[in-house]
Amino acid sequence: MTQKLLEIDNLEVHFTTRRGVVRAVRGVSLSVGKGETLGLVGESGSGKSVTSQAAMGLVHIPGEIVGGDIRWKGQSLLGPEGHPLSRRIRGREMAMIFQDAMTSLNPLFTCGQQITEVLRYHRKMNKAQAQARALELFELVGISAPLERLNQYPFEMSGGMRQRGMIAMALACEPELLIADEPTTALDVTIQAQILELLQDLQKRLDLSIIMITHDLGVVAGLCDRVAVMYGGQIVEEASADEIFSHPAHPYTMGLLRSTPRIDGKDDRMVSIAGSPPDLLQAQQGCAFASRCPSRKAECSRDVQLKEMASRQVACRFPFSGPWSRDFKERTDHIGTR
């Protein structure tokens, strides 16, 4: 049993809006072990980003954590006693990178200034030490001509280089856990491939734990050990990456997998899941996916819990079982519309 770094337990996050309370995260439980890579997959409004923001202490008004607990190595980060602890851990032992490096870096300072600032503040280095370490970090993340880049402003760098710079900054304090919130979504495919390669490489070399938040199952497939799929603020399925991709159990995972366009596929028509994402303003009764689910039955209007099923967890009363085969594909052809 590996040591659990981050544990999220029954997390509830609400957003107060003028139209009502949006229950963005509804009872999410997650954990990441040392050196483990967890993929958190979901579409817009699934609550995946909010969950990670809650872990990093980045939920602000109008959002509010109303229930559950977040623990770092067994210690709670919430509540008054967790406060001084959380400040020490967040940003140092736990770091985050974002989708848009341009808005996450301060445009008025060079990348070198920003990274040495972090080093001097958190690690109490002197100027020369911080400079040397910054150079090391830039080399680590594969920034070409690192010495020159240190003196460049964010806008002078390309998207890929900025993203590398942000990763370098996140790694400055030698965190044990890196939360990556859609780190490649804004990048071109060839640059995305570079960044994914880099993350994979860093994970091995530094024994990092990574939470990879993305809407793209393809990104998760090569990188993650375990995958949790979120829908409507809940985790609907959690299993090892191999299992999720070879035989998904939840109808939503199945639909998502089938609607991800594959360049190795031969189908002429793309497949989609009918309907629209759930409205989180509505008081949810039962399974959030029910209205779009083809195997919905009357029982689905009652609440479902994430349940252990063989080696995985599924929140569905009528999960699929068995491997993904041709036969199976036909059986589920009605998922998603043709």
Place this chain on the structure above:
Amino acid sequence: MALAEQIEPAEPLVRVEDLTVRFPGGRAGFWGQTELEVHAIERMSFEIFPGETLGLVGESGSGKTTAGRAVLGRTPVKSGHIYFDGRDITNIEGDARRLLSRDMQLIFQDPYASLNPRMRILDLVAEPLIVHGLVRNRDEAVDEVKELLRKVGLPANAFERFPHAFSGGQRQRVVIARALALKPRFIVADEPVSALDVSIRAQVVNLLQDLQQEFGLTYLFIAHDLSVVQHVSDRIAIMYAGKLFEIGSADAIYSNPKHPYTEALLSAVPVPDPVIQRSQKRIVFEGEPPSPIYPPKGCRFAKRCPLATAQCENEEPPLAEKAPGQFAACWNRN
């Protein structure tokens, strides 16, 4: 170009010849004496035939969006010609251009920003009809708008709502209904599904395909990677740093790419299958596209290309026919 005669004897609906687009790129020098130019598109030629979909694929800065805008006359052209239905429309302006918008329409990438938040769906969809004087006011347009909404799969009672009541996929349907209102023959779809959720994308893509069948539409489908275009395109064109690198039938591009950059693009799209990803080594090309202000002398991909030779550095490869109907700009591939 001899492309037309070989693939299809039909007259192309859209023909682009030696299109070059440059934008002012600021000034250099102490007094700003040197005017800089962003080389957005360099000498690009392609044709689109009636009823077909041409997928135009390129990464950011490749000039794919500029190409789409240039075809629609929304960006000044430095040199070259654009023909629509045999007519040179490169420099058409004013009322003639406005009339042309009945034939050519644009579908935007972001359905959240391309609908005026203060207008109801009825007003939005009826707007093209009204500005072209096809109906006198919105009340006259109601029946036609209802029919259009039905065509794009929205309930008829949607027309009195505001855009914010709709999800991304539904908004994109409204955008499509609006584009169809004038019964155009040619539509430029600029990454129409990139902003949508994965599970919704196919709804919109399939709708576009159905409408193409029903109305005999011709599409220029712009995308930033090869995953979605594969499903919709008859032919695919690959752009890089303002240059057309490869063009050919969709099957040929996928099964037998002739340009190393096309190969890179194909292998960069992550496949949602861990087993395949582990067994298949991704081709990860180092480096990034060249500066559009100071483009290199030779092939624009030379710096990143594993096949690059001295010739690539110095001479720009022409777009040459590598296989029947498949053209690529590379010195080292046949």
Place this chain on the structure above:
Amino acid sequence: MEYPSDSTHPDGDEAPDLNAPQIQEEEKTSTFAKAKALLSELWHDKPGFVGFVIIVALVLMAIFAPLIAPYDPAEQSLRARLIPPVWQERGTWEHVLGTDHLGRDILSRIIHGSRISMIVGVAVVALAGGFGITMGLIAGFFGGRIDAAIMRFVDTIIAFPGLLLALVILAVIGPSMTTVIIVLALNGWMVYARMTRGIVLSVRQMPYVEAAEMVGGRSFHVIFRHILPNMMSPLLTLGVLEFARIVLAEAALSFLGLGIQPPATSWGLDVANGKDYLFVAWWLVTIPGCAIAITVLAINLLANWARVTSDPQEREKRFATSVAAMRRRKKSSSPAIQAAE
């Protein structure tokens, strides 16, 4: 409900989602209900609400001035000179706020003075706003040389000292309320032009504006159907803020004797008249001064509320903060109740 497997538009069954009740609710609200919702939102922002109430009172006061005012503001009575307000030793209920050096009732003068402030404020905001917004729209939409010409003209006018301009105009056509309005409008339209141009430049970039051009909309259509409606809220906020500035400016001009001329009344004029008696009768200066200050403050409070309300993100944040505060109050009071039990 089953998914139709072979219908042409398989996703037509999104309809139930569309009919989500909260969408209907928001869509179907009448103007009256909207105004009511806005008022209740204002009620939750106490400073803004106070400002709003004061302004409504001032407007009513200005409209019904002849009915409310106990005396003719210009009526002199040398026997009743310099009577202090009622709470002072020699004060009487006949002149609640006292009288000035010519025995005119100060309360009546304040009530009638509010008319001048309101008329000048509204007229200047309408004139300067109308002209400035038009110029800004033209500059921002057409760009290029037209833009350069208009904006350099704006720069020139801004560089020109306002008081000097006022003096020149007054010298030519003589001081009066019309003159004040013209002078202040000439002096104030540039800020609208600049702001409008800025917003137009950013709204122009919005895809929906390009979409309107794409379907063949003419410039005129695009400006009035798509650009103008989407910049109303920041411009309204600017207008309200400018209103406060105009009230002050009118008072200042009148104080200097360049604005409203007697026998008409104006708060600024009253302050000027009273300044010679500052040590004998402090209320001559203080009461109109307070009227000016309260009006300007009230407008600013309301403008601040309007600014937040016109920014959707800020608006949500304010709402969430107030809800959270309410919840905390409830929480802190409930243990007390429990303890009492």
